[in-house]
Amino acid sequence: MPFDDSGSVTVVSLLTEIAETSQHAALDEVTALAEQYAAADSVLEAGEAQMPDWTSGLDDETGSTDDLRVLSLLSANTGARIAGPDFDPTYTYSGGYGYTWFRDDAEISRFLLETDQRTDLDLSAWHEASAQFYADTQRPDGTWPHRVWPSDGSLAPGWAHGRIEAGENRDSTAATADRGEGTDYQADQTGSVAAFLGTYLRIGDPEDPEAIESVLADAVEGLDDTLEGTGLPQTAQNAWENMTGQFAHTAATFLHAYAAVARSPVKDELADHAAEQADAVYDGIDDLWMPDRGAYAIRLEDGELDERLDSSALALAGAHHDYAAVGQVDDQRLDRLVSHLSTTIEGLYRDPEGSDVRGLIRFEGDEWRMREQSHEKIWTVSTAWGANSATKLARLLDEHDRAAASEMADCALDLMTTIRPGGSLCLDSTYLPEQVFDDGTPDSATPLGWPHALRLATETELAAMELNEAQQTMAADD
Incomplete structure (x- = not known):
């Protein structure tokens, strides 16, 4: 809700749950709450009294407990999370943030699962709720749609429901049979969900492993259906x-x-097929290599490389770390990954003159919501992605006895300083806004769940790496 003199405030109420709560009942409850908690201090005290104790095994100074608080704040009773609070209630500048994107949500789920393995948090109820939500919302073709309502998983308005539209149109006239096919679909969302579910089945404690395996089998079919013969989606x-x-x-x-x-731990036939498909994608990624830039391109468009750098392409590091457990990451690929991360992070890094903020932009040529600024804005998710990917690559390189591992770890630590409490991209509330202007003004959804999960997972992984290094040093001294 905009204010004339002091920016804006986001108001969340039961009015968004009209289907379950009558409008009159919702208004009565919201009014009662407003009367009960008439001051900011009373709201804060009530909230703190309800928060679990997450300090065990976490470093409060890094903001990790705040990350869990944010992710809890953004969660519905189903376990699904909205991307962030809507900063634009009239949808003037965006399509809205109060929905569940499977890409964001599944990445958050996997980061929480990784964090849980390194700490004593016991987030098992969160993992199980996420797995159940994904099972309930999977489409008949094995994929997941663009976005849904978190309260019940029903389809939300979106611009990437092409596979659903195509299925409906096949039952319609021939004249509309091709409408919605292909490009109006975000294949990475299905990939992210399958990556979480596969990891959960391996290192988690699901209540019904067979049900998850069934979901994964269908998901693999959906991935197969959207994979080209070249090995690229x-x-x-x-x-x-x-x-x-x-x-x-x-x-x-x-x-x-x-x-x-x-x-x-799935049936051999499914595991073997998935390994073969992973090999195919591994080979297909070569088509995206840019020898002149020493990095992977943002995309192939009609067979031509779009040679811009993209922070989302940093995800290749984590993907290869998992692939190394089932396939061979050769020396050339390791060299390319080091070059790719170094080139991409350096190319997207911004440290504006006369400003305290620094970090990574989304991609070269990003013009979204620049306002008076003449160049790209810094994004917290891109900066956190850089730190997390550098950490993943450091681990992969260390496992291959590569000296560049320490360089990547140092890069991760440097980027983390910008998003930790006290960092230039972290607000006094410890919240991470989606974007930041050069003058330090935060922009768009705040807090955004995705960078908070990235920050949490990266902090715990860096701590585990530091502990492991210390133990190795002690063993060598002994």
């Missing part, structure tokens, strides 16, 4: 939802998904 929309093509990021999610399924 078909032309579709990208993670940023503003382009179409064959994207490096989408390929990374497919590689990660197939590898996660191949590693999981």
Whole structure:
């Protein structure tokens, strides 16, 4: 709700749940709550009293407990999360943030699962709720749609429901049979969900492993149906939802998904098939390499490389780390991954003169919501992605005895300083806004769940790496 003199405030109420709560009852309850908590301090005290104790095994100074608080804040009773609070209630500048995107949500789920493995948090109820939500919302073709309402998983308005529209149109006239096919679909969303479910089946404690295996079997069919013979996913929309093509990021999610399924305790036939498909994607990624830039391109468009750098393509590091458990990451690919991360992070890094903010932009030539600014804005999710990917690559390189592992770890630590409490991209509330202008003004949804999950997972992984290094040093001294 905009205010004349002091910016805006986001108001969340039961009025969004009209289907379950009558309007009169919702108004009465919201009014009663407003009277009960008439001051900010009373609201804060009530909220703190309801928060679990997450300090065990976490470093409060890094903002990790705040990350869990944010992710809890954004969660519905189904376990699904909205992307962030709507900053634009009249949808003037965006299509809305109060929905569940399977890409964001599944990435958050996987980061929470990884964090849980390294700590004593016991987030098992969260993991199980996420797995059940994905099972309930999977489409008959094994894929997941663009976005849904978090409260019940019903289809939400979107611009990437092409596979659903195509299915409906096949039952219609021949004249409309091709409408909605192909590009109006975000294949990476299905890849992200499959990667989480495969990982959950392997390292989690699901209540019904067979049900998850069934979901994964259908998901693999959906991935197969959208994979070209070249080993790259078909032309579709990208993670940023503003382009179409064959994207490096989408390929990374497919590689990660197939590898996660191949590693999981599923039937041999499914695991073997997923491993073969992972090999195919691994080979297909070569088509995105740019020798002149020493990095992977943002996309192939009609067979031509779009040679811009893209922060979402940093996901290749984590995907290859999982793939290394089922396939061979050769020396050339390791060299290319090091070059890719170094080139991409350096190319997207911005440290505006006269400003305190620094971090990564989304991609070269990003013009979204620049306002008076003449160049791209810094994004917290891109910066956190850079830190997380550098951490993943450091681990992969260390496992292959590569000296560049320490360089990647240092890069991750440097980027983390910008999003930790006290960092230039982190607000005093410890919230991470989606974007930041050069003058430090936050923009768009705040807090955004995705970078908070990235920050949490990266902090715990860096801590685990530091502990492991210390133990190795002690063992060598002994």
